[in-house]
Amino acid sequence: MSPAxxxxxxxxxxxxxxxxGRARAAAFRTGMPGQRLSALPNYHGWYVALWxxxxxxxxxxxxAFAAPELVTQSVLASPAGQALPAAGMERATMLAExxxxxxxxxxxxxxxxxxxxxxxxxxxxxRYGWIGTVLALIIALAAGAFAYLRVKPELRxxxxxxxxxxxxxLLASLIAILTTLGIFLSxxxxxxxFFGMVSPIDFLTGTMWGPDTMAAVDRTDPSLYGAVPLFWGxxxxxxxxxxLVAIPLGLMSAIYLTQYAHPRARRWIKPTLEILAGVPTxxxxxxxxxxxxxxxxxxxxxxxxxxxxxESALAAGLVMGVMIIPFVSSMADDSIAAVPDSMRDxxxxxxxxxxxxxxxVLVPAALPGIVAGVMLAVSRAIGExxxxxxxxxxxxxxxANPLEAMTTVTVQIVALxxxxxxxxxxxxxxAFALGFVLFLVTLALNFFALSVVKRFREAYD
Amino acid sequence: MTSPVPSExxxxxxxxxxxxxxxxxxKQRYRAERHFRLAGLSAIVFSVAVLVFLLFNMTxxxxxxxxxxxxxxxxxxxxxQLMLPAGVDDEVAVVRSLQEQGLSxxxxxxxxxxxxxxxxxxxxxxxWRTIGEDVANDPALLGTRATYQLPVTDSLSSAFAxxxxxxxxxxxxxxxxxxxxxxxxxxxxxxxSDATDSQTVGIWSALKGSLLTMAVTLALxxxxxxxxxxxxxxxxxxxxxxxxxxxxxxxxxxVPSIIxxxxxLAVFLAIFPNMRSAPLIGGMTLALMTMPVIVISGRNAIxxxxxxxxxxxxxxxxxxxxxxxxxxxxxxxxxxxxxTIIGMARALGETxxxxxxxxxAFVATPPHGFxxxxxxxxxxxxxxxxxxxxxxxxxxxxxxxxxxxVLLLMNALAIYLRNKFEKRW
Numbered sequence: 001m002s003p004a005x006x007x008x009x010x011x012x013x014x015x016x017x018x019x020x021g022r023a024r025a026a027a028f029r030t031g032m033p034g035q036r037l038s039a040l041p042n043y044h045g046w047y048v049a050l051w052x053x054x055x056x057x058x059x060x061x062x063x064a065f066a067a068p069e070l071v072t073q074s075v076l077a078s079p080a081g082q083a084l085p086a087a088g089m090e091r092a093t094m095l096a097e098x099x100x101x102x103x104x105x106x107x108x109x110x111x112x113x114x115x116x117x118x119x120x121x122x123x124x125x126x127r128y129g130w131i132g133t134v135l136a137l138i139i140a141l142a143a144g145a146f147a148y149l150r151v152k153p154e155l156r157x158x159x160x161x162x163x164x165x166x167x168x169x170l171l172a173s174l175i176a177i178l179t180t181l182g183i184f185l186s187x188x189x190x191x192x193x194f195f196g197m198v199s200p201i202d203f204l205t206g207t208m209w210g211p212d213t214m215a216a217v218d219r220t221d222p223s224l225y226g227a228v229p230l231f232w233g234x235x236x237x238x239x240x241x242x243x244l245v246a247i248p249l250g251l252m253s254a255i256y257l258t259q260y261a262h263p264r265a266r267r268w269i270k271p272t273l274e275i276l277a278g279v280p281t282x283x284x285x286x287x288x289x290x291x292x293x294x295x296x297x298x299x300x301x302x303x304x305x306x307x308x309x310x311e312s313a314l315a316a317g318l319v320m321g322v323m324i325i326p327f328v329s330s331m332a333d334d335s336i337a338a339v340p341d342s343m344r345d346x347x348x349x350x351x352x353x354x355x356x357x358x359x360x361v362l363v364p365a366a367l368p369g370i371v372a373g374v375m376l377a378v379s380r381a382i383g384e385x386x387x388x389x390x391x392x393x394x395x396x397x398x399x400a401n402p403l404e405a406m407t408t409v410t411v412q413i414v415a416l417x418x419x420x421x422x423x424x425x426x427x428x429x430x431a432f433a434l435g436f437v438l439f440l441v442t443l444a445l446n447f448f449a450l451s452v453v454k455r456f457r458e459a460y461d
Numbered sequence: 462m463t464s465p466v467p468s469e470x471x472x473x474x475x476x477x478x479x480x481x482x483x484x485x486x487x488k489q490r491y492r493a494e495r496h497f498r499l500a501g502l503s504a505i506v507f508s509v510a511v512l513v514f515l516l517f518n519m520t521x522x523x524x525x526x527x528x529x530x531x532x533x534x535x536x537x538x539x540x541x542q543l544m545l546p547a548g549v550d551d552e553v554a555v556v557r558s559l560q561e562q563g564l565s566x567x568x569x570x571x572x573x574x575x576x577x578x579x580x581x582x583x584x585x586x587x588x589w590r591t592i593g594e595d596v597a598n599d600p601a602l603l604g605t606r607a608t609y610q611l612p613v614t615d616s617l618s619s620a621f622a623x624x625x626x627x628x629x630x631x632x633x634x635x636x637x638x639x640x641x642x643x644x645x646x647x648x649x650x651x652x653x654s655d656a657t658d659s660q661t662v663g664i665w666s667a668l669k670g671s672l673l674t675m676a677v678t679l680a681l682x683x684x685x686x687x688x689x690x691x692x693x694x695x696x697x698x699x700x701x702x703x704x705x706x707x708x709x710x711x712x713x714x715x716v717p718s719i720i721x722x723x724x725x726l727a728v729f730l731a732i733f734p735n736m737r738s739a740p741l742i743g744g745m746t747l748a749l750m751t752m753p754v755i756v757i758s759g760r761n762a763i764x765x766x767x768x769x770x771x772x773x774x775x776x777x778x779x780x781x782x783x784x785x786x787x788x789x790x791x792x793x794x795x796x797x798x799x800x801t802i803i804g805m806a807r808a809l810g811e812t813x814x815x816x817x818x819x820x821x822a823f824v825a826t827p828p829h830g831f832x833x834x835x836x837x838x839x840x841x842x843x844x845x846x847x848x849x850x851x852x853x854x855x856x857x858x859x860x861x862x863x864x865x866x867v868l869l870l871m872n873a874l875a876i877y878l879r880n881k882f883e884k885r886w
Contacts, residue, residue, distance in 0.1 A: 004786070024594065031712070042522075083841065100818075156832050158780065162780060162781075162782040164513075165782055165786075166696065166782070168688060169688050169689075169691055169692035169696065170692060172684070172685045172686075172688035172689040172692065173688070173693055173697070174706070175685055175689065175704050175752070176689060176706055176709045176713060176752070176756070177705060177706055177708045177709050179709070179713055179724070179752075180712060180713060182724055182728055183583045183716065183720060183721075183723075185723045186723070186724055186727035186728055187720075187723065189727075190727060194482065240557035248504070249507060249508055250504075251501075252500055252501045252504035252505075252510060253501065253504045253505045255501050256498070256501025256502055256504065256505055257505070259501075260501060260502075261497055269505060272509055272512070273505070273508055273509070274514055275512060276508060276511075276805075277514070278806065278810075278868065278872065279512075279810075279865070280810025280811070280839055280844050280864060280865075280868070281810070281811075281812065281813075282807075282810070282812045282839040282840075282842050282846075283515075283810075283842070283864070284515075285843070285846070285862050285866070286846050286858075286861065287515055287518065287519075288859060289846065290846070290854070291518060294713075319724070322508070322511050325508050326508075347773045352495045353491065353493070354494060354497075354498075355488050355493060355494045355497035355498070356490070356494075356526070358497075359497075361635075372565045376715070378717060379717075380715075380717075382717075383716075383717025383718070383719065383720070384717070385718065385812070385813035386812050386813055386839075387844065389843075390843065392845060408856045410719055410813070412718070412811065413719060413723070414719070414816055414817075417723075417726065417816075417817055418816060418821065431723070432723060434532035435719070436719055437717075437719060439716065439717075439720050441716060442716060442717055443712060443715075445717070446712065446715040447713075450711065
């Protein structure tokens, strides 16, 4: 039975249980006037429905893991299964092929020997499909009947149902922890494997980057896994060029919007600026690669630069800076607005002009918040992928010339993982190590920025 | 009436302030003020100008992407002795049957007869399919002679635009002067799938892949996000566990999207190894990314519901669960929905995690289910942007216009919901 069908079955049986439970509880109420139910009939309905649906879904989940194994066992026990080669790749591929054909996901087998297995597979699948369905029905009916018989006037159905609801709520919020843990563990796991092949010191201090995805696994050359050029490219594009664009523009727009602009103009300009943050990064990447990069190349040629790269760090950095503007601007906006009015009024009352007040009073007072905003923006910029994948180069280059091609951590992660390497190859694992470094750096930046913002907010409250 | 004049002798003890130096300084300070104000304004003007230029650039390029070069060929199907398959009204089956009856050769022969050998050689590979689909929709065409607009090859198309190889440009000019070769609006761009030839590509398979992926994302992220927000805002005890949950949600909201791709690759694809490129896996990966956004916006919406409503419900005997599900949640729902739509819009434009889990395959048929290989609209844009052909530049921009259009619709819906339903307490 398909998962969707099983889900529908569970919902249908649950509905039946709900109706039955409610009807029984309602019957108590009409049957014995004057007697109070401990819970409304609806809750009795929910009580029965949950008793049906939860065991049923638990069984289905269990069965989804158990059934394929049982099917394989029964096929192996059949005459065709006995004739299989003893062990190894061939046996596994033949089984997989026959299973795919029997399940209808493949049209025919490549290996003619596997054809004999298709029929046993199909038979076993049908048989275990039926067994599973019957078992599911029995479990649902038994649990439902049990719950139905427990529906009594004095049953505290609401308390019990609410306990389940609370458990579901708790589970939902635990998923966040699970995700964090999943990210952390999967990155750590692959990174440790990578460091088994290439020492962390070579990785973090080497200046040559050029993993050979074709090289044999046991002949890894650690000197080709020096990630310093990638770190430098990431910092140069994301934290230097992009910030040179985003900080002045973002800060000045925030100042103009909060201090000078007419409220009506502000109401229109602010959402317009925020569109910049809503444009998908792949669109920025396309813009950078197709319009900005050739323009910069031509401009550099006109200025007499020899052979400027058409995948320059400058193009990617500039476009990334534009993308970050609303981010810096809204953070600066918030922290300037958090400065108490009395400070501004005091400065203006002493005769300072508006810009003197802003530069000497408001911005210094809001500085922690602005710095935190910039740090969040940097963490955003160094984790940004599509702009650099499309506009920056894949060639690692340790230089401070913005017209040269440069690569970043995210570009290399994409390049290494889209080249169809195996999971045991150091080049593939290197992508996870790079991801781990990226994860730690963005986490540290965010953590630090948020604690600055928090302390700053407390100072004025 | 005269205003009282300040007594002269009192002022004479104070040094004069309105000196020339003071006036100069004041002038300078006012000038600095004007410059500063101008700098602020120009920062905004620059940012908006970049945005306008970006959108303008995409639109201008993209308009060409909704057109394609067509060749007008008169074909008399009444002499071809084509038969419609009996008892089949499925378009795909009809087209396949016509193909088996040699429609492709008939079309090429007719073109050769009407426009010459060179023109027939430049007919798009799928040209006959256009006719087949027309016939399937209107069987009466089989008995008549009609002029069809057929797609041409990439080379002829770029020759028509005055680019590409010089060999074909005379042919393109000759055909154009006869009025049989021209650009025509191409509604099929929204209905076809990826192809190797820019003249026959379409975005339907990518769009459908995106829709399937978004459906999975919504189905997972919305309930989990809302329930987690309710728990954290309404029930969570102040303890270490709650702190850990809050910290991890805030961190997840800031983790670069590509890291989620790595998670999807290392965990989801390890559990379901034969579902590479499937919308199910893509949706699960994006759901993890969207969930924190929904939790954070959901908590803000729940926080905005005034305590008096909770107190009132508790006072007349509702349980904690009833208070939340009967009163708080319905009132917070518009705010939660707004946050959800914004989170979904971000997920829809996301590319990097999908690249990681392999949704970058060449997909020539639209996915039929959640486990079929698929690609997504932003990934399709990325794939096309790598093509050197001029035709693909326009197609890419056209796909970007479609993507931006969908995002615009989603954001407009979010703004509408906010204005219509959000209550200020």
